[in-house]
Amino acid sequence: MCKGPMGKCQDLYQCANSTVTTISRLLQDPQQCKGSSSISSDVSSSTDHTPTKAQKNAATSEDSDLSMRTLSTPSPALIFPPNSPGFQNGRGSSTSSSSVTGETVAMVHSPPPTRLTHPLIRLASKHQKEQANIDRLPDHAMIQIFSFLPTNQLCRCARVCRRWYNLAWDPRLWRTIRLTGETINVDRALKVLTRRLCQDTPNVCLMLETVIVSGCRRLTDRGLYTIAQCCPELRRLEVSGCYNISNEAVFDVVSLCPNLEHLDVSGCSKVTCISLTREASIKLSPLHGKQISIRYLDMTDCFVLEDEGLHTIAAHCTQLTHLYLRRCVRITDEGLRYLMIYCTSIKELSVSDCRFVSDFGMREIAKLESRLRYLSIAHCGRITDVGIRYIAKYCSKLRYLNARGCEGITDHGVEYLAKNCTKLKSLDIGKCPLVSDTGLEFLALNCFNLKRLSLKSCESITGQGLQIVAANCFDLQMLNVQDCEVSVDALRFVKRHCKRCIIEHTNPAFF
Numbered sequence: 001m002c003k004g005p006m007g008k009c010q011d012l013y014q015c016a017n018s019t020v021t022t023i024s025r026l027l028q029d030p031q032q033c034k035g036s037s038s039i040s041s042d043v044s045s046s047t048d049h050t051p052t053k054a055q056k057n058a059a060t061s062e063d064s065d066l067s068m069r070t071l072s073t074p075s076p077a078l079i080f081p082p083n084s085p086g087f088q089n090g091r092g093s094s095t096s097s098s099s100v101t102g103e104t105v106a107m108v109h110s111p112p113p114t115r116l117t118h119p120l121i122r123l124a125s126k127h128q129k130e131q132a133n134i135d136r137l138p139d140h141a142m143i144q145i146f147s148f149l150p151t152n153q154l155c156r157c158a159r160v161c162r163r164w165y166n167l168a169w170d171p172r173l174w175r176t177i178r179l180t181g182e183t184i185n186v187d188r189a190l191k192v193l194t195r196r197l198c199q200d201t202p203n204v205c206l207m208l209e210t211v212i213v214s215g216c217r218r219l220t221d222r223g224l225y226t227i228a229q230c231c232p233e234l235r236r237l238e239v240s241g242c243y244n245i246s247n248e249a250v251f252d253v254v255s256l257c258p259n260l261e262h263l264d265v266s267g268c269s270k271v272t273c274i275s276l277t278r279e280a281s282i283k284l285s286p287l288h289g290k291q292i293s294i295r296y297l298d299m300t301d302c303f304v305l306e307d308e309g310l311h312t313i314a315a316h317c318t319q320l321t322h323l324y325l326r327r328c329v330r331i332t333d334e335g336l337r338y339l340m341i342y343c344t345s346i347k348e349l350s351v352s353d354c355r356f357v358s359d360f361g362m363r364e365i366a367k368l369e370s371r372l373r374y375l376s377i378a379h380c381g382r383i384t385d386v387g388i389r390y391i392a393k394y395c396s397k398l399r400y401l402n403a404r405g406c407e408g409i410t411d412h413g414v415e416y417l418a419k420n421c422t423k424l425k426s427l428d429i430g431k432c433p434l435v436s437d438t439g440l441e442f443l444a445l446n447c448f449n450l451k452r453l454s455l456k457s458c459e460s461i462t463g464q465g466l467q468i469v470a471a472n473c474f475d476l477q478m479l480n481v482q483d484c485e486v487s488v489d490a491l492r493f494v495k496r497h498c499k500r501c502i503i504e505h506t507n508p509a510f511f
């Protein structure tokens with residue numbers, strides 16, 4: 001409490017309030033802070049600068065002692081789009097080393113200062129600290145909050161104050177790197193981040209287990225090389241939609257990350273197979289194919305994948321349990337034959353929209369027997385009741401089947417499926433015009449655990465078949481009868497008997 005004449009107290013109070021406002025603005029935007037504690041340099045994706053060089057150019061002569069203390073452990077503050085406020089502030093700083101137009105950059109900066117020296121600033125800082133409820137949270141609570149932030153936001157939090165800097169770089173928060181956005185310079189971001197995370201263990205980042213950069217179209221082989229060289233403990237990699245990466249970079253990741261179990265390269269049109277590099281193959285034994293521990297592989301929309309590539313994948317990834325080949329339009333029954341020779345532990349398999357897969361391919365898939373739980377053959381027009389009989393006879397523990405658009409399936413196929421796969425929980429036979437109420441009756445009398453049923457555009461289905469299903473499958477949770485000739489009374493009957501069921505329909509009289 002200030003003592004003295006009233007006028008003096010008012011002047012001091014106004015000064016303190018002004019200081020509090022200034023400090024708040026600086027905390028919200030650390031780039032405006034003067035001195036070495038807020039020094040940042042713009043690292044362009046086209047120029048390969050190191051954090052040390054960037055800080056050396058940014059340090060001022062007046063604060064040389066302070067810069068030596070605070071710039072020894074730089075950290076990246078990722079990633080500002082060119083027009084974002086954070087980037088504009090950093091660019092407008094008097095210590096910015098360069099300006100980049102129309103391109104996303106990575107920001108390299110020093111930790112915030114440890115203390116403020118001026119008495120009025122200390123008073124303002126103390127007043128603000130009393131008002132900031134978030135500062136009262138213990139460290140473990142703050143770390144829990146930070147764990148929900150994406151990587152670029154976490155790096156921004158590291159620029160607020162010394163305490164947040166230390167918490168934001170807690171090793172527990174860096175088991176995962178998650179970057180999103182089409183404009184992000186992902187190659188630069190991964191290089192800067194891995195360098196920072198390798199400080200305690202030079203050239204090796206032992207804590208990082210998951211990298212998710214899905215949709216980052218600027219990711220190239222260079223970014224994957226960085227991951228392969230620095231992250232030997234990597235277990236999960238998702239690069240879906242990154243169409244600039246090629247086989248060579250994927251081979252490097254698989255070869256140098258022996259613990260990799262989850263790989264998503266969906267939409268990577270240049271990837272044609274998964275294999276070890278030649279150097280890795282020479283070092284390993286003749287059974288080196290079993291050294292790849294990938295269990296989950298998603299190659300959806302890898303249009304150039306052919307049977308030979310699938311053969312290579314099967315020979316090297318023998319531990320596969322989940323494989324998704326949606327819209328790999330060049331895959332045939334021969335590729336599935338290779339797959340079943342090597343990968344006998346597959347639980348989930350999708351060959352949707354693989355138009356060359358036929359009943360012979362179903363015979364090969366049936367060799368998985370009771371291990372198969374999930375199968376998607378949607379829009380495989382060459383599959384008929386014969387293929388369904390193979391699956392039903394040998395894969396008795398099947399839980400999910402998507403056969404939408406397989407117009408060759410009839411009531412006979414549905415009957416055989418219902419009598420043999422009694423534990424079926426989800427079935428999609430939409431756009432199968434030859435399936436009628438007779439097939440639904442077999443389902444209702446055998447598959448009592450059915451929870452999801454799609455009959456979209458099944459022209460032969462009527463309300464009578466739906467009523468039989470509703471009277472026997474009480475656990476039904478989702479029913480799709482869009483574009484079906486079903487009466488309102490039948491829909492009300494379903495709703496009355498399956499109270500938790502969500503009905504998707506196109507009848508405007510039912511609501």
